[in-house]
Amino acid sequence: MPCYVKKMLVLAGTLLVINAPAEAQSRKKAKGTPAPVASVKTDQTDSLALRKIFDEALLRGESYDNLRYLTGTIGPRLSGSPQAQQAVDWGKATMEKAGFDRVYLQEVMVPHWVRxxxxxxxxxxxxxxxxxxxxxxxxxxxxxxxxxxxxxxxxxxxxxxxxxxxxxxxxxxxxxxxxxxxxxxxxxxxxxxxxxxxxxxxxxxxxxxxxxxxxxxxxxxxxxxxxxxxxxxxxxxxxxxxxxxxxxxxxxxxxxxxxxxxxxxxxxxxCITLSDEKSYNVVGEIKGSKFPQEIITVGGHLDSWDLAQGAHDDGTGCVQSIEALRLLKAAGFKPERTVRAVLFMNEENGTRGGNEYARLAAQNQETHLAAIESDGGGFTPRGFTVEGDPATVAKLARFAPLLRPYHAADVTAGHSGTDIEPLQAAVHPKALIGYKCDSQRYFDIHHTAADTFDKVNRRELELGGASMASLIYLLSKYGL
Amino acid sequence: MPCYVKKMLVLAGTLLVINAPAEAQSRKKAKGTPAPVASVKTDQTDSLALRKIFDEALLRGESYDNLRYLTGTIGPRLSGSPQAQQAVDWGKATMEKAGFDRVYLQEVMVPHWVRxxxxxxxxxxxxxxxxxxxxxxxxxxxxxxxxxxxxxxxxxxxxxxxxxxxxxxxxxxxxxxxxxxxxxxxxxxxxxxxxxxxxxxxxxxxxxxxxxxxxxxxxxxxxxxxxxxxxxxxxxxxxxxxxxxxxxxxxxxxxxxxxxxxxxxxxxxxCITLSDEKSYNVVGEIKGSKFPQEIITVGGHLDSWDLAQGAHDDGTGCVQSIEALRLLKAAGFKPERTVRAVLFMNEENGTRGGNEYARLAAQNQETHLAAIESDGGGFTPRGFTVEGDPATVAKLARFAPLLRPYHAADVTAGHSGTDIEPLQAAVHPKALIGYKCDSQRYFDIHHTAADTFDKVNRRELELGGASMASLIYLLSKYGL
CATH class of the missing domain: 3.50.30.30 (Glucose Oxidase; domain 1)
Structure with missing residues (x-):
């Protein structure tokens, strides 16, 4: 295929400044009146910011190497297993190395089933x-x-x-x-x-x-x-x-x-079910510069089934969540709201980690703006699915033009994620959001011995992390 | 991931009747005046027709098994090689078996380079x-x-x-x-x-x-x-x-x-370059019921590099092109315009097949409405890229709402395909169209020994063929 791109417009890699006409009009109308706090009117710096995030991910992304370690060196990590504990240690060390403001564990008892x-x-x-x-x-x-x-x-x-x-x-x-x-x-x-x-x-x-x-x-x-x-x-x-x-x-x-x-x-x-084991969620935090009390969570689940490496389910979600925060830092953005990466324990057979995270959020009277989960694989981005009232879905959909150059502009109502859903009853965040990637290959390997590192494509994985970081950047700046 | 789809709306598999508001308005305005021949106003039967095409592809699609044979049993098929000739024989037999109205070869001399x-x-x-x-x-x-x-x-x-x-x-x-x-x-x-x-x-x-x-x-x-x-x-x-x-x-x-x-x-x-060898394009045709003189071509290239099976480059384009016509037949649609599947020879190192197809089209004074090429891999669909004047691109983009449920709605200006581009100077079709799929994995394997059948996902491949068949259905019905 010698001239595949003969006439292809080279859009990416250059500055993309998006001025959606509807945006401009609504700004005109609102002239003279102060913008509401929860505005989602984006400005021209945003497209530049997103480009910076994607450059960092594609040129110096760390998700892929992190995933290689989590899946290859640690491997299968069913709740209660020694490898699950190794994964907790790895997650904490990786977040500390990334220089987040605060890294800590949340203790939780988990089931311990052995094949x-x-x-x-x-x-x-x-x-x-x-x-x-x-x-x-x-x-x-x-x-x-x-x-x-x-x-x-x-x-x-x-x-x-x-x-x-x-x-x-x-x-x-x-x-x-x-x-x-x-x-x-x-x-x-x-x-x-x-x-x-x-x-x-x-x-x-x-x-x-x-x-x-x-x-x-x-x-x-x-x-x-x-x-x-x-x-x-x-x-x-x-x-x-x-x-x-x-x-x-x-x-x-x-x-x-x-x-x-x-x-x-x-x-x-x-197979046999043993006594519950002590385990942990791993949490890393960057404190918000303007509204530190408002929290945006991004997470995946650290446990996997025991048959394979748990690459797409859900090693990818874990490394992308860590990477989302690292990308913001590396691109030089200090989020206005507090951003938390959470590696949830025990999604596969109990959701104990997700429940505990929500319980502590309520107990500590935290304010949660939104939570994002990546647990549908690390394939090429499509966009986001949102659980929230129609007005909130519509607000999020207005970020779509900024995400379009990265093929992550499909923002619609839909399921978010098993680990973040307990937050709904506990602290009522405005939006629970699922990262949506292309899923045609997912169930070929899901929960099998074939869910291995080699099934993950580096660029698809890094594009996903950058898509999540971009949404966090916008949520952190504009609220909901 | 036990409740991945807890709240997912099951859209597909049910009837999707799309009435884009812009469509409805423009119909209203045009009340009383006869619709122009080249109208691209779609009607409610179209969404049902596309659903039928996708059902056929996903439930009884033949692309994947065809590709298994082309890549596995025949294998690498560089122009001039014995395997290229086997591929010609296979292509002809496969189209004949599919019951197209007419199947024939176009002779063309091709380079014969040996590694x-x-x-x-x-x-x-x-x-x-x-x-x-x-x-x-x-x-x-x-x-x-x-x-x-x-x-x-x-x-x-x-x-x-x-x-x-x-x-x-x-x-x-x-x-x-x-x-x-x-x-x-x-x-x-x-x-x-x-x-x-x-x-x-x-x-x-x-x-x-x-x-x-x-x-x-x-x-x-x-x-x-x-x-x-x-x-x-x-x-x-x-x-x-x-x-x-x-x-x-x-x-x-x-x-x-x-x-x-x-x-x-x-x-x-x-390596050595030997004398040119005789080879062939393979052409299969379904005659148009209303406008048999207007031709829509869909194709991929039959030759591959010699290092591998040529699965994504371009076995997938070949089997999808045959499948596009087979799907129309199997779903019970008789196209109004003539539809041709073409397996081009020698895209990789000469484009002799593409040039010969265009030369014959001009010599036979054929009228070509549009041509579609799939030569970017058989990955999950995104849409189509169009070479044509802005009005034609806009007309094609109005099919997008019908393609949206299948994630093939990205219709924009862009490169079409090396084999169909010679048609431009020869017979001036209104549009040259490239099938666009997700390309993040493509250059990992492009032109290497790793471009093998196992890199192709059955559903992604069949969705692509159905997307192409859908566009042909619409083009054949509405013209341009």
Whole structure:
């Protein structure tokens, strides 16, 4: 491709001064009257400021090297594990090295679930040799207590289980095999449409007397990676084991069941839930120069599932949150409001860190303006999704023209993040904001052994951190 | 991440009927007057049509499996190679199987350059043992005629070479080491800002008496993959060999030169240019139901560099172009204008296929409404870039609201594609259009051994083909 950019306009790398016409008009009208404190009218210095932030990120960004260490040297860091503690130490040291005004830990007790060394699944027909298939325990599952062999009933919804005669279910595995709806453009919506099987499948199975739940992995990819993820038990309902099958394995099991409805599945898992462990959120702060009492939080979660390095889930969110503050400092901006990077502990199987952060915020009577979370991967930026009243969403959307040169201008209402949502009830911030990146690749690797550092692209990662820093710069300057 | 989509609005997968207010107003004003032929006022059936196209692509798309065959079974397919001929046969068979109205070949003579089996680069200091570094011949380079050992002058521009005293250059390698400007948001712009070194470096070096050109690979990645790509010679200027060094190798050489400006570089390459070979463009056509004489072309290039599978460059463009027509058929749409999928031969080192397609179009006095090319990778969609007068760009931009649910709404002026640009002088189409996808990862693998099938994401690829099919649907219905 020798002349790819023959006529491409070189927009970036030069000064971009944006004067949205609507902005200019509204300034004209308001002439003579003082600007309200919560104004979001941007001025010409803002486009220069954002360019400075992106230059710093793209030329001297530290997210990628930080992520290499967190994922490669420390690795998987499930709540309660020694690696989770190493990650806490790393987070604190990294923030201290970045020279934030204040770095501290928030103690929190977290669940301590351990997968164990043996995980085995096998389809056993009447006469054939067994077929070994890739399985993994769902997070929080009880063990099988040795080999657990039983027949299999395939279903496509929780509702279907409720309507099955108890005699048909008793002593068998319920096999939840409803796939992602691939027609949905947002893979997150497809996940949302399938994940009840993983979350509540074991409860509904046990209610009807089943011995366990087998769940199709939460992905539209067809491969051999089983996807773990959290599952629930309910009070008064027997705790039966829950396991994920890779999508290829689920397809195979479904196919074999059609030929032989009496086949059996043998599952062996040694997982166990130990006593809660002491752990920490890691918090780094730059004090606001004008309104130090108003807080803007930016965070990701430090824990990951145990199967992989937790690169996109959510190592990227952690390094981007640290980087967002570092970029402001390195670009020479002293935020007017207090900005906090928070590495939350235990998002994956408890949200204890997010709950504790909110509890302390309420206890300390803090004023929270907004919180941003990056927990959808470190892919190329799209923009931000906002939980807040329509006027607040509209105010944030007026920053979009400044973010457009960086392809981060898609600012719409939507889900923010699991760790920051407890702030809503606790301290009522005006906006809870999710960093939105392109998500087409996310569920291929989500909660699997394939969520590794090499899946992260340096430029995509750094662009994301710079997008978050830019939004913080604007929020800190203009309020909401 | 257990509740990623708790509050996400499920927009896709349901009917999206878009009524942009501006559209409604302009319809009102025009009441009573007949709509002009070239109107781009869309109606409510269009959003349903696009949803149908995307459903077909995401649920039953064939691009990914086609690409697996083209890249995996056939593999690298440089012009003139046996694999290029296999790709022609595959393209024709694939289009015939898709049931297009007419499938045919356009004969074209193409260059036949062969890399040869030996490629070796070594940095040799005064006393130290030599350091082997990854190199590859640039496309079209002459051989070194055995081992070529010489001193090295590092420069950062062609201009710098022109200003060097001839005595300093004579008998040495010129080492072009200007990196990508990483601050640019569009990697294509960074490529455009560096690629003159690769294209014309050997000419300027030879003019000053140098024995060869060593060029830093065209990427912002830091790794060991050398990136090939086309280079030029000029009449009356000696043909000296041109080679690419991986970015790590270039950094190493630069570092060692600082310590020892007298070090030497030994290069050995056996490449050779053979006689031109007969080859073909592959063309598939669906005849327009209302205006069969008006043609819309959609294409990619079938040839690739010889180092890798040519997955993103440009296997993806080929399978997407075939798929665009197949999607229209499968979704039940008979285009009003004639639609042609073209697999161009020889984009990489000659554009002979693109030139021949344009020549035949003029010779046959064809009317071309628009042409679309996908040659920027098969990554997640962004939109389209248009070469055309401002009114045409504006007309195309009015399709954007329909493309917004699929994240393909970024319709702006910009480069289209190397293969379709010759149409401009030949038959003056109203618009030449480039399919624009996210490009942050593209130059990591461009023209290297790493441009392989596994770098392509199924959903991203199919979304791209559906975006192209959607634009064709609209162009075919509304004209320009």
């Amino acid at each position: 164990g060394s043996k995980e085995r699944g096998e389809i056993i027909g009447n006469k054939d040799k067994g077929v070994r298939v890739p399985v993994c325990a769902l997070g929080g599952s009880v063990s099988t207590g040795g080999k657990l062999k039983a027949g299999v009933i395939e279903v496509h919804s929780l509702e279907e289980v409720k309507n099955l005669p108890e005699a048909a279910v008793k002593g068998k595995f319920i096999f939840y095999n409803r796939p992602f709806n691939d027609a949905l453009i947002e893979p997150g919506a497809a996940y949302g449409g399938a994940v009840d099987q993983r979350a509540n499948g074991a409860i509904e199975a046990a209610k009807r007397g089943a011995v366990g739940a087998l769940v199709r992995s939460m992905t539209s990819a067809r491969d051999d990676n089983p996807h773990t993820g959290t599952m629930r038990y309910a009070e008064g309902v027997a705790k039966v084991p829950g396991a994920a099958l890779s999508t290829n394995a689920a397809d195979r099991l479904s196919q074999l069941l059609k030929a032989n409805p009496d086949l059996q599945f043998e599952l062996e898992m040694e | 040869g089996s030996k490629e070796r680069g070594e940095i040799i200091g005064n006393k130290d043992k030599g350091v082997r570094v990854p190199v590859c011949a640039l496309g079209g380079s002459v051989s070194t005629g055995g081992k070529l050992k010489a001193g090295v002058i590092e420069v950062h521009s062609l201009e710098e070479v022109k200003n060097l005293p001839e005595a300093a250059v004579k008998g040495k390698f010129i080492f072009y080491n200007r990196p990508f400007n990483d601050a640019l948001i569009e990697p294509g712009a960074a490529y455009g800002g560096a690629v003159d070194q690769r294209a014309n470096g050997a000419i300027e070096a030879a003019k000053r008496g140098a024995v060869g050109a060593l060029v830093r690979s065209m990427t912002s990645a830091r790794d060991d993959n050398p990136h090939t790509g086309t280079m030029r010679y000029a009449e009356g200027v000696a043909k000296v060999p041109g080679a690419a060094l991986s970015t790590n190798a270039a950094d190493r050489l630069s570092q060692l030169l600082k310590a020892n400006p007298d070090l030497q570089f030994e290069l050995e390459m056996e």
